[in-house]
Amino acid sequence: MCDGKKITALSRPVKCMLKYKKIIMLKHTFTILPGVGTRFERHLWREGVFTWEDFLTRIHIPGVSQSRKNIFDREITKALHALEKGDIDYFSIRLHHNEYWRLFDAFHKDAVCLDIETMGGPAGYGEVTIVGMYGRDQMHTLIKDINLDSGTLKDILFQYKLIITYYGRVFDIPFLHKSISGLKVDMPNYDLCFAARRLNIKGGLKKLEAYFGMRREDSITGMDGYDAVKLWGKYIEGDEDALKILLKYNEADTKNLYQLAEVLSMMLSREYGPENINR
DNA sequence: CATGTTGAGGACTAATGTTG
DNA sequence: CAACATTAGTCCTCAACATG
Numbered sequence: 179m180c181d182g183k184k185i186t187a188l189s190r191p192v193k194c195m196l197k198y199k200k201i202i203m204l205k206h207t208f209t210i211l212p213g214v215g216t217r218f219e220r221h222l223w224r225e226g227v228f229t230w231e232d233f234l235t236r237i238h239i240p241g242v243s244q245s246r247k248n249i250f251d252r253e254i255t256k257a258l259h260a261l262e263k264g265d266i267d268y269f270s271i272r273l274h275h276n277e278y279w280r281l282f283d284a285f286h287k288d289a290v291c292l293d294i295e296t297m298g299g300p301a302g303y304g305e306v307t308i309v310g311m312y313g314r315d316q317m318h319t320l321i322k323d324i325n326l327d328s329g330t331l332k333d334i335l336f337q338y339k340l341i342i343t344y345y346g347r348v349f350d351i352p353f354l355h356k357s358i359s360g361l362k363v364d365m366p367n368y369d370l371c372f373a374a375r376r377l378n379i380k381g382g383l384k385k386l387e388a389y390f391g392m393r394r395e396d397s398i399t400g401m402d403g404y405d406a407v408k409l410w411g412k413y414i415e416g417d418e419d420a421l422k423i424l425l426k427y428n429e430a431d432t433k434n435l436y437q438l439a440e441v442l443s444m445m446l447s448r449e450y451g452p453e454n455i456n457r
Numbered sequence: 458c459a460t461g462t463t464g465a466g467g468a469c470t471a472a473t474g475t476t477g
Numbered sequence: 478c479a480a481c482a483t484t485a486g487t488c489c490t491c492a493a494c495a496t497g
Contacts, residue, residue: 212484213472213473213474213483213484213485214483214484215483215484215485217482217483217484218482218483218484221483240475241474241475241476241482241483242474242475243474243475243476245474246474246475276463276464294496294497295497296496296497297497298497304497307497344495344496345462345494345495345496346496347461347462347463348460348461348462348463348494348495348496349460349461349495349496349497350496352460352461353496353497369462369463371463371494371495371496372462372463372464375463375464375493375494376463376464380493380494380495381494381495382494382495382496383495383496402497403495403496403497404497405497406497407497410497
């Protein structure tokens with residue numbers, strides 16, 4: 179698979195690099211300003227305006243009139259406050275959802291990885307059997323007919339602000355909406371599947387794990403989602419060990435999302451952030 | 458298997474903003 | 478002021494694709 183798009187050489191002096199090395203991607207993001215798209219954002223970076231602070235510090239910026247500068251200064255000040263308060267909504271309503279990866283390094287402490295298992299069938303038809311959630315170094319597992327219900331799910335999920343999934347925008351989230359009544363997940367969803375595709379890395383979760391050299395425990399290597407369906411069937415017929423394996427599988431899936439989120443957001447900021455100004 | 462979403466592409470429009 | 482650049486929004490197609 180995946181000859182990833184080659185990471186182009188750094189187009190700015192190294193000293194500039196060092197400057198924004200430790201700065202979170204969100205502070206490089208100007209598309210939160212009204213009327214600013216990715217093109218104009220690039221223009222700002224090219225002008226040496228790399229961060230919100232840069233923007234506020236500069237008296238004059240080419241392409242930004244004084245009156246608009248004043249408006250943007252106020253907006254950026256608001257953004258800084260929102261970031262300080264941890265108000266993710268301020269940003270998620272101003273960002274396109276394919277740019278939610280930019281939220282990760284700012285909000286990784288409030289991020290939760292989510293992965294579900296079902297009884298099979300296409301999205302929305304079967305039932306959810308397992309919901310795994312992993313955030314703040316904690317694993318939560320909800321099991322059908324034991325502790326999986328709308329209330330418990332909400333209690334856990336809504337402690338967090340950002341959801342990380344693999345293909346969840348298509349599968350997990352719609353599936354939960356259809357099968358858990360009264361559930362509405364409206365938190366921003368950083369979907370790693372599409373993040374990877376944007377980097378020209380294609381394949382399922384397991385393929386990505388292999389690509390990045392992530393290992394799984396022997397007992398669950400080679401398993402896929404369909405195996406998970408079969409394991410649930412065995413468990414229903416009384417095989418308790420089947421459930422144990424299923425839980426282990428789900429936990430591995432869920433936890434690995436976090437590492438993947440880290441590496442992918444790093445690669446995306448290399449590719450689409452101010453480090454790579456050309457193109 | 459069914460499903461729905463994506464990015465990338467293009468092609469418009471209307472509006473807004475900047476510049477000399 | 479005219480010329481230019483950019484954005485947001487709409488529409489459209491397209492094939493590719495990963496989920497359990």
